[in-house]
Amino acid sequence: MATQIQLEVVTPKGAVISEQVDMVTAPGYAGVFGILANHAPLLSTIKVGSLVYKKDGRDDVMMISGGFCEVSNNKVTFLVESAERGTDIDIDRALRAKERAEKRLAEATAQQEKIDRARAEAALQRALARLKAAGQQA
Amino acid sequence: MPSLKEVKTKIGGVKKTSQITRAMNMVAAAKLRGAQARMEDFRPYAEQFNAAMRNLSAGTGGANFPLMEVRDVRTVELMVITSDRGLCGSFNTHILRAAEKAVNRLEGEGKKVSLVCVGKKARNHFRRSGKIRQSYPDIMGTFQMFNARTIAQDAAANFLSGDADEVRVIYGRFHSVAVQRPEEFDLLPVKPVESSAGEAGGGSQAVYIYEPSQEEIMEVLLPMYLNVMVYHAMLEVSASEHAARMTAMDNATRACNDMIENLTLVYNKTRQAGITGELMDIVGGAEALK
Structure with missing residues (x-):
């Protein structure tokens, strides 16, 4: 079993990130939710907010605007209108x-x-x- | 025979024109690269989006969404997407001609046609037709999803209010740097996306958790789908525009060079004729003195 999950953030201006991470937290339709490796297939709408991903014990933050996210085959894809790394803001x-x-x-x-x-x-x-x-x- | 001075001025003028066309050619080439890059960047988004749509509509086949409602078509809205600027060969003319044809065809079928003009050239062309419902000039230069969203949502609102039973888009599709053709597609009502046979057989139809329900996600996704379609068309038009301008300016530069060559020939001939004439005079004068 994989212990990590592939995170992809795609915007109309191209892919922002494509990385193996330990955990992802995102602002979903019904509130913030977390995704770990081997999550069941999921499709959810996304609100404007912070996307947090944990990798090697480090939390990184990204600002994302509305869109949706899809989880399947141990891969989580965020399709959002814009995304910005916390450090770039x-x-x-x-x-x-x-x-x-x-x-x-x-x-x-x-x-x-x-x-x-x-x-x-x-x-x-x-x-x-x-x-x-x-x-x-x- | 034109005078020497006239020819010289003409050569100078043509030379300057060729400088301008050459510069425009290079600018267009640079911009084309940018536009193509943007199209490349957008592709993964569009592909993922379509995949998700397929996925969703497979599960919501029966449900009815206002944006997918198929009605008796009495009024059609044509969205014509052209560039803002000219000097790009016959690119806009082709689109506008295709649009004219579509208007005539639809009106021939007894349908009422209204126009949405994206890009200045479309607006200027149809200005006097009285069919324009909405126009968006000076919008092609800025590549923002925001613009596409404004246009798409306006079209959607018009569709939902029943003012248009169908919305079609005519735009310039970018096939290659050398080929750009006007093409048409249906924007509204949104057609259910059929999963292609190959994919359905793939057995990747895992059971998804939907949050909120499938129907509600679809409600959110459908307007976004329109944005994606319009944005995509706008990207295509902008890439086509620059490609068309590049070719047009290349042709213009070449025509200028040909013209300069011919004019130089005329110039030299005229000068030689003048010299010969003068020589004849001198020789004639010398003969007479003998």
Whole structure:
């Protein structure tokens, strides 16, 4: 029996990671869930948040945005719109994005800018996830 | 015979044009490389996505999803994807002609057609037709899933509201650097993905745990599937555009060089004719003095 599981994170801009890891923790539809080697086949939607993977006793964090994940044959594949390693996250930029999104949310009137609002909310979520992932990494 | 000076100016002008076309050719070549790389990068995502869709729809065959609903087709929406800029040979013309044909055919069948124009050239072409429902100019240069999502979700909303019973996409498919052809595909309603015979026999139909239920995942996946399709088409168009421009500019540079050669010939002939004329005069004058 394998003791490790193959982790793949794929975005429209290419594969971000392809590695053997000990454990993966991801923000699933119903909450954060963990995946160990030899997990049963699973298909789940993924929310914006932090993907944590453990390898050689070390935790690494990655910020991922929405998508889904598939587990089969001791391989877990995340198909997400964007992914960023915790170490690559530009904290200043994320902070600025957060402020910008908050400002826009405060200004947007309920009805008339529904799309802008949704966009700002998504941006805010992403910024928060980035900050969190960066924080976890440190 | 044109005067010497005229020919010289002309040669200078053509030379400058050839410099520009050569530069554009090189820029297009560089951009093509980028666009092709992006297509390569996107491939694994699209493949994995389709695999998952196959997997899912195998289990949800019976269920009904609004985005898969097949209706009587009375109104058709055509999404025409072209480039934003011209000077790329007949690339956009071909797409637009294919689009015109499709419009005529559909209207011939008594269907109402509305257009969604992605890229400036499509919008400019159909501007006066009064059929444009939505256009997205100046969007091809930025490669963001975000743009594709906006377009796809808008099309989906239009489909769901019943304003369009079918959405088709016409775009420029990138076959190779030398060949780009307009192609058409159905975007909506989404057709159930049949698992190909070979794969079904593979016996990899393990029992999956679905979280949330299969149906709910499908609800999330279907809109994403549209994004993927539109994004893919946009990538193809952008790669095709640069390839077409590269070829067009290469041809233009060659035409310039031919022209310069011919003009130089004319220039030399004219000059020689002038010299001969002058010599004749001198000789004639000397003869007369004898």
